[in-house]
Amino acid sequence: MSETILSLKNIHKSFGSNEVLKGIGFELKQGEKIVILGPSGSGKSTILRCINHLEEFQEGEISFKGKKVSRDELNSLRTHIGMVFQRFNIFSHMTVLENIIEAPVHVKKMKKADAIELAEDLLKKVGLEDKRDSYAKELSGGQQQRVAIARALAMQPDIMLFDEPTSALDPELVGEVLRVMKAVADAGMSMIVVTHEIGFARDVADRVVFVDGGKILDDKPPEEFFNNQKNERIRSFLSKISLK
Amino acid sequence: MIVDYSVVINKLPYLLQGAAVTFYISVLSLILGLVCGILLALMRDAKNPALSKFAFVYIWIFRGTPLLVQLFILYFGLPSLGMSLSSFQAAVLGLGLNTAAYVAEIIRSGIQAVDPGQREAAKALGMSWGLEMRRIVAPQAAKICLLPMVNQFVATLKNSSIVSLVTVAELMRVGDQIIATSFNAFSVYTSIALMYLIMTSVFMVLSNVLKRKLV
Numbered sequence: 409m410s411e412t413i414l415s416l417k418n419i420h421k422s423f424g425s426n427e428v429l430k431g432i433g434f435e436l437k438q439g440e441k442i443v444i445l446g447p448s449g450s451g452k453s454t455i456l457r458c459i460n461h462l463e464e465f466q467e468g469e470i471s472f473k474g475k476k477v478s479r480d481e482l483n484s485l486r487t488h489i490g491m492v493f494q495r496f497n498i499f500s501h502m503t504v505l506e507n508i509i510e511a512p513v514h515v516k517k518m519k520k521a522d523a524i525e526l527a528e529d530l531l532k533k534v535g536l537e538d539k540r541d542s543y544a545k546e547l548s549g550g551q552q553q554r555v556a557i558a559r560a561l562a563m564q565p566d567i568m569l570f571d572e573p574t575s576a577l578d579p580e581l582v583g584e585v586l587r588v589m590k591a592v593a594d595a596g597m598s599m600i601v602v603t604h605e606i607g608f609a610r611d612v613a614d615r616v617v618f619v620d621g622g623k624i625l626d627d628k629p630p631e632e633f634f635n636n637q638k639n640e641r642i643r644s645f646l647s648k649i650s651l652k
Numbered sequence: 653m654i655v656d657y658s659v660v661i662n663k664l665p666y667l668l669q670g671a672a673v674t675f676y677i678s679v680l681s682l683i684l685g686l687v688c689g690i691l692l693a694l695m696r697d698a699k700n701p702a703l704s705k706f707a708f709v710y711i712w713i714f715r716g717t718p719l720l721v722q723l724f725i726l727y728f729g730l731p732s733l734g735m736s737l738s739s740f741q742a743a744v745l746g747l748g749l750n751t752a753a754y755v756a757e758i759i760r761s762g763i764q765a766v767d768p769g770q771r772e773a774a775k776a777l778g779m780s781w782g783l784e785m786r787r788i789v790a791p792q793a794a795k796i797c798l799l800p801m802v803n804q805f806v807a808t809l810k811n812s813s814i815v816s817l818v819t820v821a822e823l824m825r826v827g828d829q830i831i832a833t834s835f836n837a838f839s840v841y842t843s844i845a846l847m848y849l850i851m852t853s854v855f856m857v858l859s860n861v862l863k864r865k866l867v
């Protein structure tokens with residue numbers, strides 16, 4: 409079995425008096441893909457945001473490659489964890505190419521020529537080599553999200569986090585983004601994906617984690633999770649999202 | 653004949669010299685106001701409560717009291733504390749510190765208008781606070797701030813006429829001195845107005861050039 413790359417232990421997180429995460433714990437192994445499912449407001453985004461410390465949490469521990477992350481290593485940790493957002497967040501004042509080389513050049517101090525070479529290679533992989541000089545406002549949502557994936561991959565991270573990457577997309581654009589994510593998965597990336605795309609979960613996930621009310625209700629491989637689901641609450645959730 | 657522009661022609665070298673002083677004082681005050689304003693805007697939103705409170709109080713006082721009173725405190729008031737400034741120093745300092753309070757508010761609202769998602773993406777890529785500010789926030793906030801900033805620059809240039817009251821020989825004061833001997837208030841003041849108009853127009857034209865470059 410491969411080694412654990414990320415582990416969450418008993419994470420508690422409150423916004424003011426509202427406790428949003430009530431003891432979240434799981435492990436991600438090298439190359440493993442976890443899909444997180446759960447109703448809106450259950451704390452899925454908050455889990456991802458705690459993992460790369462965009463949110464602080466009050467209790468519990470997150471370790472990366474066996475080491476607890478200290479406050480002054482945050483920026484360095486984030487270079488190892490790529491994140492893709494629901495709303496793409498492409499830097500609006502930069503071209504596609506500039507978006508992708510920004511962090512490699514300014515954070516990782518990669519030579520610009522090397523970064524451009526890397527970016528062009530990634531643009532080919534996400535099928536956007538002809539858009540390298542476009543701005544976000546000239547691209548469709550699906551294209552923007554593929555740029556966002558390329559931008560995160562350009563840091564050559566160890567883990568990729570996806571927070572409902574297709575939820576803001578028109579239905580006809582979902583497929584192109586899922587295909588790119590599938591390719592990233594097939595290349596061996598360790599991934600945590602929050603999504604309502606059951607097909608993707610069945611196809612790609614090694615484990616499905618179900619979150620409700622800030623707690624993990626279930627955590628098992630997709631065949632078992634979908635085909636042999638005993639929990640009434642989860643069954644009703646699954647029937648609701650498959651109706652959409 | 654009261655409306656007689658010949659006096660303006662005769663005294664033109666003095667008026668132009670006054671206009672040059674006005675322009676010089678304004679530019680120095682703007683630079684001071686811009687630098688201090690940026691610092692205040694960053695302090696205002698800093699995590700450190702002492703910094704944030706200082707900036708709040710500064711902005712509150714300088715926006716809530718008349719510029720003329722601020723100038724008088726600097727020029728006539730400070731000597732009683734044993735610090736005296738030349739009229740020119742008092743003018744630049746007063747105008748600059750006053751402008752800083754307004755610039756700070758403009759920059760602060762520009763920063764707040766940047767989509768938080770852009771800043772999250774920057775953080776998630778491992779950018780430090782400074783890098784995020786410089787590479788992502790500043791260029792986007794600059795576009796938002798440009799128009800109110802030009803308005804502020806024009807206001808500072810016009811407000812500089814007030815420093816004639818702390819005896820700086822700028823355009824307004826030179827005009828007053830000419831009127832004191834020639835009694836040609838209408839022609840002298842209208843000529844001064846025209847000179848201010850030319851200077852503020854230069855700012856607006858420059859800002860349009862800048863705007864076309866930015867957008």
Ligand SMILES: Nc1ncnc2c1ncn2[C@@H]1O[C@H](COP(=O)(O)OP(=O)(O)O)[C@@H](O)[C@H]1O
Nearest residue numbers: 423426428446447448449450451452453454455
């Ligand atoms: N910045 C915030 N401030 C206050 N409450 C928040 C904040 N972010 C999220 N929450 C609350 O935390 C809960 C979980 O949110 P989230 O993790 O976004 O859920 P999900 O992604 O599963 O829809 C929600 O009740 C939400 O209102």
Ligand SMILES: [Mg+2]
Nearest residue numbers: 452453454572
């Ligand atoms: Mg969410």
